Structures are given as C-alpha cells and as structure tokens.
Amino acid sequence: MPFDKFTYRNYAKSLLESSNLKKIDFCEIRFQEDLIENIYFKNLNLENIYNLESKGFSVRVLLNGNWGFSSSNIITKVSILEAFSKAVNMVVGLPKGRVTLTTEDIYKDEDIQSVIINPFDTPISEKIQYIKSIQNDLLKYKNIDFSDASLVQVFEKKLYLNSSGSDIYQERTRIYPHFMLYKTIPELTTLKLNTRPVGEGYEYFKNYPFQEEIPKAAENIYEKSKAKSVKEGKYNLLIDPSNLWLTIHESIGHSTEMDRVLLYEANYAGSSFATVSGMGDLVYGSDKVNIVGDRNQKNGLASIKYDDEGVKTTQFDIIKNGVLENLQTNREIASISGMNHSNGCSFADSYSSFPLQRMPNVSLLPNESKDLKLGDMLNIMNDGIYILGDGSWSIDMQRYNFQFTGNIFYEVKSGKIIGMIKDLAYQSNTQDFWKSCIEIGGKSTYSLEGAFNCGKGQPSQVAPVSHGAPISLFENIKVLNTKNEN
Ligand SMILES: [Zn+2]
Incomplete structure (x- = not known):
C-alpha cells in the first residue's frame, strides 16, 4: 500500500477536530514510512541483503505535564482513535508532571528533497552488478587482498499534524556506499575509500569517481603497510x-x-x-x-x-x-x-x-x-x-x-x-x-x-x-x- 498522505491527513483531522481533544493539553500525530535497503559484499560474493519497509503512525498527547504515546502499523480512522485513547489512558490521573513546551509557530507546508535518482527506483540487480564491478576493479590490484563493500539506502516520508494547527509533509533520501580494503602481508593493513554518507540520491554512488580513486587507494594501502x-x-x-x-x-x-x-x-x-x-x-x-x-x-x-x-x-x-x-x-x-x-x-x-x-x-x-x-x-x-x-x-x-x-x-x-x-x-x-x-x-x-x-x-x-x-x-x-x- 502506498503512503497515502491525503487519506492519512483526513484521518488525523477527524481526531484533531473532534471533541476528544478537550481531554488533553496538546496532541500530535506523525505518520512515517521508512524504506531501508542494505546490500553487503565480501570480495565478489553477495553476503547479505537487508530490506525493511516500515509504515505506521504514532499519537503523542500531553496532559497535566505528562506525555502519553501510542503507535500502530494499522492506519485507519478507528486505529488512530484507539491509539489516542491508549495514549490518554497512560497519563490520565497521574500527578502533575514536569513537561511544558515552548510556543512555536504553526506551519502548513510540504518539503520534498529533490534527488536525481531515488535509490528505490533502481533495480536491486543493477545495484548488485555495480558493486560487483567496483569490487572487481579493486581486486585487480595485487596490493588489495580482500575487500568488503556495503550500500545503505534510506527513503523516509513523514506527515506531521498537531493540535495547534501545523500540517507538514516531508520526504528525505540518504545513501552510503562503503568500501574497506585489506592487505594481509606483512601484517593486516586496512584502508577505506573516501565515499561518505550523504543526504543525496543514488546519483551520488553512480557519479562517484571510483576510477580515479582506486589506483591511488591501491598505492596508499601498500605505502601504509610498510610505513614506520x-x-x-x-x-x-x-x-x-x-x-x-x-x-x-x-x-x-x-x-x-x-x-x-x-x-x-x-x-x-x-x-x-x-x-x-x-x-x-x-x-x-x-x-x-x-x-x-x-x-x-x-x-x-x-x-x-x-x-x-x-x-x-x-x-x-x-x-x-x-x-x-x-x-x-x-x-x-x-x-x-x-x-x-x-x-x-x-x-x-x-x-x-x-x-x-x-x-x-x-x-x-x-x-x-x-x-x-x-x-x-x-x-x-x-x-x-x-x-x-x-x-x-x-x-x-x-x-x-x-x-x-x-x-x-x-x-x-x-x-x-x-x-x-x-x-x-x-x-x-x-x-x-x-x-x-x-x-x-x-x-x-x-x-x-x-x-x-x-x-x-x-x-x-x-x-x-x-x-x-x-x-x-x-x-x-x-x-x-x-x-x-x-
Ligand atoms: Zn553519536
């Protein structure tokens, strides 16, 4: 099921505009979907693929200085009301708590990070072939005995509404290709390629200058192995x-x-x-x-x-x-x-x-x-x-x-x-x-x-x-x- 922000917003509003809100001091509802895909290689062998799709919502209420919180991965009008009741029941009748909040401006906005290629639009077989080709290039060098690789990718969607009137939808993408090189003789020497984790799309990985960096990395690991x-x-x-x-x-x-x-x-x-x-x-x-x-x-x-x-x-x-x-x-x-x-x-x-x-x-x-x-x-x-x-x-x-x-x-x-x-x-x-x-x-x-x-x-x-x-x-x-x- 896709992340249906229009329907979710209507569900949230039916709670936030109801008389239920009179029971509490503040309420916020956050719908969130996280797509995570991690690919791991040892030398030329695919070792593991981790894939997570997590989608649901949470309701947080503030009553008499205490937070109540409940979440569910079933997103319906009824489940939101149920989560609200659970969150309220956690704190109703408690002695006055310590929580107060700053007063903040109200926003109605949408902010979608622009990326050239969403990592989840690229087939996994293509990513596996690409990692393998880089591993192949690394292992051609006699000074690189072994190499680990991983590719971590996240695509996050969040829809946030609160009882003050804010209504915000946002999307974020991040990616981290990682390569670790090993030289085993005369002693174990390790060296990382300079790829870094970034808030960008798949284009970061595709456009990374591996062909320039790999020969230098092979020289560096040799020099490191014999360094004083x-x-x-x-x-x-x-x-x-x-x-x-x-x-x-x-x-x-x-x-x-x-x-x-x-x-x-x-x-x-x-x-x-x-x-x-x-x-x-x-x-x-x-x-x-x-x-x-x-x-x-x-x-x-x-x-x-x-x-x-x-x-x-x-x-x-x-x-x-x-x-x-x-x-x-x-x-x-x-x-x-x-x-x-x-x-x-x-x-x-x-x-x-x-x-x-x-x-x-x-x-x-x-x-x-x-x-x-x-x-x-x-x-x-x-x-x-x-x-x-x-x-x-x-x-x-x-x-x-x-x-x-x-x-x-x-x-x-x-x-x-x-x-x-x-x-x-x-x-x-x-x-x-x-x-x-x-x-x-x-x-x-x-x-x-x-x-x-x-x-x-x-x-x-x-x-x-x-x-x-x-x-x-x-x-x-x-x-x-x-x-x-x-
Ligand atoms: Zn830390």
Missing part, C-alpha cells in the same frame, strides 16, 4: 575533515545536547561537562573555533525543513569565537531551561519511536578571512602529522577525555609531506584540544562527512547526522603508538 610506526610524543596535527568530523561529533555534538547537560539523558552515552550557565561564558576552544548547528545544510544527513515537533529548523551558533553560545534543544528541553523557542532538534527514527532531542548537523565553519589551502596549512604547521580518514575512538561519559585514531597519517617536515606513518592515536581533552586549534583552512578545504548510525536513548534509536569541517591545525597534541598500548 609513529614515535610517541607531542606533535602538531593537521586534521582533514574526513577525520575531524568524528572528533566534532563526540566532543562537541554530544556534549552540547541540552538534555545531556541537564541530566535528562545519560543512559546511552553519558552526560556532559558543559553547563547551561556556561552559555555565553564557557571557553570551549580558541577564538578560531566557530561551530554551528544547521539542519538546512545542503546534502546533510540531519537536514530537514521542520523537525519531528513541527519546528522550523535554522542555523544557530553552538560555539562562537571559541565560546559556548547555545545548546541543542527540542520544545520540552528549551522550555525547561527558560528559552523562548526550540532550535529544532527533535527526531524519531520510525513511526513507533518517541521523538527524542537529536543532534542537528554540527559543523566547524571555514576561515572567512583567508582561503587557506592544504599547501598553506602544511607550511603554517611546518613540522607535524597530517591525518586523514576516521578510525576508532573512545571518550569518557562527560564527553571530555578522548582518544581518536584515523585512516592515513603522513609525516610532515618543513611544510612537506615526507611519507606515511602508522599506529597512531591522538589523545586530549575537549577543551585543551579545541583551545589548541591555531589555524582553520579556507572554504575550498571544507567537506561534509558524517554517520548514519548515531545512537541515543533507551530503547535505543539511531539518527543520521553530518559534520562539516575545513582542514584544521592543532598544536602540541599528545600522540600515542597504538601498538605499544597492546
């Missing part, structure tokens, strides 16, 4: 956006979620060292560091015009000239902290999920005054290490002390790349690290990276999120040799 192991110490680090995005995600993205700061959320990944009173005051980094939350960012994984509470999304400062400016909020968390409006950070990962405060795209702004390029940044650094690609990570439950690895590391002497090194992790704490940021690359070095699977909450939900950054320079950072640690 890093000597521990303090180094200047020039960090590419393909690595820095994850450090932004863990040390800034999660720690500036206001629900964590207020200890409303600590289940999954802990709380935060940041404080509400620190807004406008807490020195988070050097004055070069400007971080924004932005769900309008082009091709961003968390980009959407309205969030799952019907709040119009905007760009907002999180860190301005090194100082904490704002925290991420939804309507409830913004209201608790006395803010007038939510900054649009609500997201639910399926029709049956309770919307949580989730991260917007959180990005480091490029240098506006000088368009510094890679060569300029290498010269400014003079001696140090240039890091590309993400690897493993760990951070404490206050989002403070951390350690990150990477994909490729180059030794730099007198502003020149002199060769690859390996076995490297950088270690710091959030404030020391961002305070040591001494230069930011220009617009031309900016790139948007991200992840499909940021986890939060119990029961756990996943959310897609992007992080943009330019190439950035950090001085005097502790570097560990990951071999020595074992």
